[in-house]
């Protein structure tokens with residue numbers, strides 16, 4: 322890969338970003354990075370975020386020959402200097418050019434929503450893999466998949482990567498023969514301009530509820546909604562779950578840049594969405610803890626044209642996963658997947674850490690799930706309670722420190738609505754005392770409805786919760802899915818993962 326200064330100047334000028342250029346020896350670059358620790362010979366270095374000038378000195382020493390920044394630095398003397406008025410925008414545009422616009426060789430499907438992005442992305446990949454013979458890349462909170470070799474699948478650091486990483490992964494995907502990519506676009510990705518200038522083939526809006534509002538994320542709900550809506554503005558086809566709050570705003574955002582013929586609305590049958598014509602409606606054939614199956618019916622000519630009507634068995638239970646599945650069926654149909662592909666993909670899909678179930682025999686069923694705010698916890702617990710009115714709902718839950726503070730009240734509310742016993746424990750306490758977090762959750766629980774036990778050690782809490790269950794119990798281990806660590810005082814402290822802890826407890830029970 323190589324990018325010359327003339328092309329960089331043209332791109333930045335065209336977008337009104339270029340302030341000045343001071344040329345030094347290097348007029349074309351073999352690498353781009355925003356991290357001095359990754360600099361190689363002849364690298365173009367971006368100074369962004371909580372940047373410190375010593376990083377530029379380190380970059381120069383390691384072989385950087387140029388830098389892009391919003392101001393000049395004495396540490397950069399001797400390097401080609403490109404000054405811009407917005408380095409995040411510049412990074413995304415230059416990154417796309419450096420990696421030769423890989424998005425043009427991929428069918429791009431992008432998800433946003435407060436809940437269901439990861440699950441739906443796995444659903445869509447599973448369907449497309451049937452359609453294109455495993456040529457679907459994935460950029461998700463859990464894993465990034467850029468090919469089919471083991472080394473081409475790795476853990477993700479962010480839900481949506483920095484723009485330079487994103488274009489690099491897309492390039493790798495194209496070079497590895499991938500034909501489509503399914504990715505999650507967080508509201509932070511728009512806020513931090515990680516997808517600036519990127520246009521998606523299909524953008525899907527699942528839902529929105531208050532979350533990610535705080536000093537390090539969004540200043541208020543309006544900003545959160547605005548950022549999420551940007552996916553609708555930047556997609557050729559838009560798919561909207563019409564059961565979302567703020568449907569009107571979301572639809573208007575989609576319509577601002579998309580012909581209504583390319584906007585698909587869907588909802589559960591009977592949902593209160595009267596003012597809009599649905600393109601698809603679905604209803605549950607079965608939504609028990611053992612079986613999840615839906616019927617999907619088109620309502621408009623454009624929907625009928627996709628040929629996706631029929632029954633679909635979904636391998637992941639939870640009634641909220643029905644809407645996730647429908648979104649994936651429509652999105653992949655636009656990429657020419659057939660209803661056979663969708664039936665096969667959805668019947669086999671597994672999503673790590675989402676509704677993983679383990680039979681604990683005389684102690685009931687254990688579910689490990691990533692639910693970690695009011696909306697997801699409410700959806701999960703009400704689904705379980707409705708399915709087994711006689712069984713006790715026992716929940717192991719904590720809440721992270723230094724972020725998502727309103728989740729604590731949300732958990733208290735969701736537990737009061739549907740739980741019988743709560744084991745309050747440690748999540749990712751960050752720099753807070755986990756006991757304080759627990760006390761805050763506890764203060765929002767209605768103790769007349771829920772019996773509360775406090776156990777700071779997460780593994781112990783899981784064990785106690787399982788032992789507290791009888792054969793009809795539904796034990797939920799919430800909030801961390803398959804996270805392999807707990808963030809404690811700034812350190813990612815290794816943790817076996819909730820599924821492993823559960824399985825170890827169950828092994829212990831069998832050997833008793």
Ligand SMILES: CC(=O)N[C@H]1[C@@H](OP(=O)(O)OP(=O)(O)OC[C@H]2O[C@@H](n3ccc(=O)[nH]c3=O)[C@H](O)[C@@H]2O)O[C@H](CO)[C@@H](O)[C@@H]1O[C@H](C)C(=O)N[C@@H](C)C(=O)N[C@H](CCC(=O)O)C(=O)O
Pocket residue numbers: 355356357358368369370371372373376478479480481482483507508509510513533537538
């Ligand atoms: C607020 C935000 O977007 N922060 C992200 C941002 O931070 P930053 O640009 O300030 O980077 P930094 O790590 O402080 O370092 C400053 C710069 O110095 C560089 N550096 C640093 C050290 C060094 O030795 N040399 C060097 O050059 C760094 O590479 C960086 O370019 O860029 C970093 C990577 O370049 C990200 O790790 C970081 O994400 C933070 C940690 C984060 O976790 N953000 C969360 C809120 C987030 O984005 N979450 C959403 C999901 C939300 C949802 O669930 O919906 C996501 O998309 O993941």
Ligand SMILES: Nc1ncnc2c1ncn2[C@@H]1O[C@H](COP(=O)(O)OP(=O)(O)OP(=O)(O)O)[C@@H](O)[C@H]1O
Pocket residue numbers: 434435436437438439440441462527528641642644645674675676690691692693696697698700701
């Ligand atoms: N459509 C939905 N509506 C409400 N809750 C959902 C929905 N889909 C999934 N959930 C719940 O939310 C949890 C997280 O799901 P998922 O990881 O798919 O969402 P996400 O949008 O990627 O979340 P995050 O941004 O927090 O990583 C699930 O474990 C489940 O409990």
